[in-house]
Amino acid sequence: MQLGNLIDFEVEGEDGRFLPRLRSLSHLGFEWMYDRNRLMLWHNFIQKFEPHLKDADELDPFYFDLLLDAAKRWHLQNPKRIVCESYIRLLDFEGRLYPEEHCYICEGRIEEEIALMQAFKPAHPYCIYAAALPTKKILDFFKSKKTVFLEDHEVDILFDTVMKGF
Ligand SMILES: [Zn+2]
Structure with a gap:
């Protein structure tokens, strides 16, 4: 299975609304996708979006932008820090x-x-x-x-x- 497909699959969810934009994201071909540890962390991170967003009526562009921003920085610093910083922004955005x-x-x-x-x-x-x-x-x-x-x-x-x- 190609790495890009793996990423698509994990965020597809039940109705696939999240899929088209995430597919374009994975096709950007980030270099960290060949780093096993970073890819595993990415996989674990985006997996959390699926149950969280599957009942949303409409997906705000905020989530895509948040993931794109994370993906661009993923090779530059400890990805766990990016996860924490992304998540706190998500909580703030959702008023939680x-x-x-x-x-x-x-x-x-x-x-x-x-x-x-x-x-x-x-x-x-x-x-x-x-x-x-x-x-x-x-x-x-x-x-x-x-x-x-x-x-x-x-x-x-x-x-x-x-x-x-x-
Ligand atoms: Zn107490």
Whole structure:
């Protein structure tokens, strides 16, 4: 199977509305498609769009532009950072960003350490038994939509949260 076809297939979904534009995307032939690790990460990333968008009546160009922007940068930096930065833009676009300093579970104030649930909902690390991240850095990331001030191991935690689903 050709790499381009693999990408098409993964985003086709049940009705294929996402397909035509993504097919043109894959035909641009990004060089990272021959990098096994980057291709696998791309595959994992776009797979999350299918269940998320399959019930949408109309697909806003935002999603295509977001993926095109990600694809253009995919070979330039750690793709996990691109996933996190793309996802935070998606949450913001969909009005699902909770830049709160209160825990989604217990509603108590979050102090120095924060943990993120699915959809990056803030919580106390002990309320969701999840890895602790520095609150200030995470709230800055929510504002700037950039991971530049986050360490790689912090990005790994955010990436794993994104991979739980949009
Ligand atoms: Zn809590």
